[in-house]
């Protein structure tokens with residue numbers, strides 16, 4: 001049976017919207033991790049068969065197939081192509097799936113899965129061009145009506161359905177900050193981060209936040225429970241992983257660090273939008289033959305606090321093992337880059353703690369989710 005191995009994983013520190021990375025061009029942001037990945041793994045870059053890059057807002061400086069422009073901006077060989085993909089917030093997790101599938105199918109031996117997003121230069125919604133047809137047409141209208149479709153509404157709907165109070169969400173957010181602050185202080189992320197523009201650590205962490213401070217913030221909508229404190233932040237970052245076949249490992253003298261164990265994908269209610277990680281996790285576990293308690297570390301994207309909370313409630317996963325070093329509420333969520341960032345964190349945390357199995361899952365626009373199980377080697 002063919003195997004796909006992760007032989008390298010690197011990310012930038014995650015920057016805030018007005019912070020150290022604000023002036024870095026997105027193509028240079030992507031180029032930085034691609035160059036670092038090549039240097040750190042020692043792979044011959046001309047042997048890479050494709051560069052798959054997740055990016056959600058493919059407009060302005062993120063337009064024109066940024067996978068290609070980032071690779072060329074990094075000074076890497078023109079003979080290696082690149083493709084940019086959009087599965088919304090899970091785009092670079094999907095890049096990992098596509099890369100692994102290329103290798104598992106035997107059609108490719110070395111593929112880079114990466115992601116980039118500069119949410120300050122290309123804000124959310126930038127690709128919804130005013131004056132052109134809105135993304136939802138007649139067929140959508142017949143099926144879902146004219147109701148609001150947004151992640152903010154989805155987060156409120158989830159909090160209501162699972163019965164989470166604002167205080168429940170804020171307690172979760174506080175714990176995310178506490179874990180992130182501890183991990184940053186202890187240097188847990190140092191091995192996986194490629195410093196950029198003088199930034200060496202994730203910039204969004206608020207080690208001094210408190211429940212009292214959070215309770216004083218305005219909710220995003222009247223009568224709601226979602227505030228900035230229980231939402232992922234607007235961020236800037238990039239990530240890259242090298243996926244290799246058994247053959248490539250031997251030929252290029254690479255070190256397999258984890259094996260791709262299981263890949264799963266699901267669709268879910270697009271109005272709730274953010275519940276997909278629950279069925280995706282169930283599907284991944286069923287395919288893998290593993291039980292929830294066999295997993296040592298979970299990375300579940302903290303798009304909004306109700307997402308990992310509802311996920312833990314329904315799957316029975318331990319929150320102790322989930323986002324052990326904090327998540328996007330504390331350190332940010334640069335959309336297209338986050339899938340690769342979470343996988344990079346997952347791999348390094350398994351290595352740090354000696355864990356065997358890791359599971360990553362993320363909610364995605366349109367009501368979808370990827371789930372990936374890896375086995376550390």
Ligand SMILES: CC(C)(COP(=O)(O)OP(=O)(O)OC[C@H]1O[C@@H](n2cnc3c(N)ncnc32)[C@H](O)[C@@H]1OP(=O)(O)O)[C@@H](O)C(=O)NCCC(=O)NCCS
Pocket residue numbers: 089151206209210213214217220227228229230231232233234303304333
């Ligand atoms: C929620 C959101 C709209 C808030 O945007 P914003 O108002 O620009 O956010 P800020 O970071 O400036 O925070 C707003 C205020 O809350 C404060 N705040 C945020 N988190 C806090 C915390 N944990 N403790 C104390 N204060 C906090 C900030 O200091 C800021 O206060 P100020 O206005 O006095 O400076 C934005 O972060 C967002 O859109 N997040 C979701 C992104 C998303 O949808 N991603 C895709 C997922 S599906």
